[in-house]
Amino acid sequence: MGVILIAACALTAVIVAKNRTLSVGIRAATSGMGDASVSELGDVEPYPVIEFAEKHAYDLGGQAYLWFYGRWRMILEERDFVLKNGAKINSLLKYRDPPTADDEIYVTPNLDVLNIVSFFDLAEQPQILTIPPIEDGRYYTFMFVDAWHNIIANVSRQHYPQGGQQVALVGPGWQGALPEGVIRLDSPTNTVALLGRIRVSPEIPEDVAKAQALLDAVEVAPLSTMTDVPVPGSSVPGQSYELIDPNARQTLAIFDNYREILRRNPPYGKDAYAADIFEEIIPGAGLEPNPVFMAGLKETARDSQRMIRTTPLASRLRGWSMTPPEVSTPDWSWLLRAALTEYGILVNVKEESVYITTTLDSDRKNMTGGESYELRLASPPPVKEFWSITLYDMATAQLIANDWDKFRIGDNTPGLKYEEDGSLRLFISPEPPKDADYVPNWIPSTRDKDIQLNIVMRIYGPTEEILSKEWFPENWQKQ
Structure with a gap:
């Protein structure tokens, strides 16, 4: 019912945004009422066209903003990975030392584990992650997240107690062969984020050294380094960090390069359905809304950001x-x-x-x-x-x-x-x-x-x- 209502509002708002007559919306709203006319409904004060457009732009814009913001924020993380940390796409950023009070690496730093972070672009070919043998019962986990913030898989001690795996991250549509014994993880998007953790006892120097040795042994390489035949891939890159303005958080500028962002990592499942619904109202995606409609969208960007920051997560x-x-x-x-x-x-x-x-x-x-x-x-x-x-x-x-x-x-x-x-x-x-x-x-x-x-x-x-x-x-x- 909620989805139907959103779709109906989208249709009405788009009609107004295209400067068509309000009577079109009235006809749609009153269809199926038999011979009843608008005048027979009583003395109902007409809703001003301008306020109507702003209200629906505000309501729909809020939905579109919340839907797309998660994707935009993931791109911002990718941007920080490259530009703030000096890392490269398809490389591993390793935090070798347990955090101290002098470090400000990330919020609520975790002293229980040594971390590995990466962003992969699977457009050209799969990437092979090598996890060393972990035979001392030490906890580890490697979590893979796609461009739309959905967890693809966890490769961890719960599934492989001894470690020692090679994991192939495979992008959508890739059909090549993998070396024998390599675990295949299919991603629905070309961009994949990695968060890896290896347990450490920070108060025990000998244990820190052991955990660091395991961390150092984690490697990543393109599939072509393991096969004699070059692997054909996609001509569309997955990385998108150069497409966003990091200061756009509370503005409609989060939709800059919207079409290109979706082209590089197309939404799927529920997100694909949402993209179809919002296609006509996102600035730069479809039609260009009139100034009244834009006013409603700008207001919803600010309010949606407040909602995001005050949402309880526990x-x-x-x-x-x-x-x-x-x-x-x-x-x-x-x-x-x-x-x-x-x-x-x-x-x-x-x-x-x-x-x-x-x-x-x-x-x-x-x-x-x-x-x-x-x-x-x-x-x-x-x-x-x-x-x-x-x-x-x-x-x-x-x-x-x-x-x-x-x-x-x-x-x-x-x-x-x-x-x-x-x-x-x-x-x-x-x-x-x-x-x-x-x-x-x-x-x-x-x-x-x-x-x-x-x-x-x-x-x-x-x-x-x-x-x-x-x-x-x-x-x-x-x-």
């Missing part, structure tokens, strides 16, 4: 927020997809990980520097892989500098103390606990009371107990 319980499992497949919601990509979030599937966050204590007051807090867990998180808790500055989403260079607690923290009944006592405060046995269970904060704290609990390999919230952390208690 459900709350006991003051904690948990990212709902559905966000890993956001194609059912244009708004959710837009909000996810606004923060550069490539959310893993629920089988791999979920995050639980809080900024509040048991009195529902903001947790701040200068205070001491304790969290009691009746049992550690029930996981298939591992868990951790990391402390951030809420305003900057970065680690908080401290004299101990310690920012997290996890199940791999050396000396982590459990109670006799298996429970855990965890601490956040500017000074270490008086009982030295609990120092491993402590995350140093700051003495600055103006800094609001943000705590992120990362769960890798969550069990059904966590996904159903049967297990869930209690509140932090202010001491």
Whole structure:
């Protein structure tokens, strides 16, 4: 019903935008009413044509903006990968060192893993990713996301416990042969983003060295380096980072080069249907709307951006927020997809990980520097892989500098103390606990009371107990 309504509004708005008479819209709206005429409907004040056009431009423009924004934001990530980081398409950007408070690489940096990021263009030929053998039981995952923010696949320890795979990323329509033993992953788009993770224990130098060696052994190469016969490909490039204006976020300029962007990575499934609906109203895509129609579109761009930035991405319980499992497949919601990509979030599937966050204590007051807090867990998180808790500055989403260079607690923290009944006592405060046995269970904060704290609990390999919230952390208690 909603899709039909959108399509009907699109038709009416386009008719007005083309400066046709309002009577055409009236005839369409009153068809099937028998012999009734407009005059017989009573004293209904006519809707002003100009306001009508602006209103429908606003309504439809908002839908079009939210739908396309996720794609535009993915292109912006691709642009940053190349221009800010100095990386090349079809190459690997490796973060070899665990983050510190001096780094501002990305928001809420993850100390549990070493990261690999890439953007691939599969237009010419497949790209082959080589994952080394990982035989020490170490967690790893390589997540592949297409141009429209849909997860293609996860290659991880859950599927291949020993590592040692070669994965071929294959673009749409490619029909060549692959070397024996290579895993084929078909992408519906020529552009594919990669986020790879290899677990590390940042407090243990020997483990950091082992994780770095595995990271260094991950390689990518075009298929033509493995075969004697050149592989024919597409003449249409997938990369699109040169087509956008990074400052266009709150304007209709996000639609600049719209047709070329869609040509390079055509939408499919629900996105293809949406593209057909919005074809006639997006500036530069089809007809050129009149000034009245454009006024409505410009207003909706600003308001849609506000909606994106205020959309909650988690459900709350006991003051904690948990990212709902559905966000890993956001194609059912244009708004959710837009909000996810606004923060550069490539959310893993629920089988791999979920995050639980809080900024509040048991009195529902903001947790701040200068205070001491304790969290009691009746049992550690029930996981298939591992868990951790990391402390951030809420305003900057970065680690908080401290004299101990310690920012997290996890199940791999050396000396982590459990109670006799298996429970855990965890601490956040500017000074270490008086009982030295609990120092491993402590995350140093700051003495600055103006800094609001943000705590992120990362769960890798969550069990059904966590996904159903049967297990869930209690509140932090202010001491």
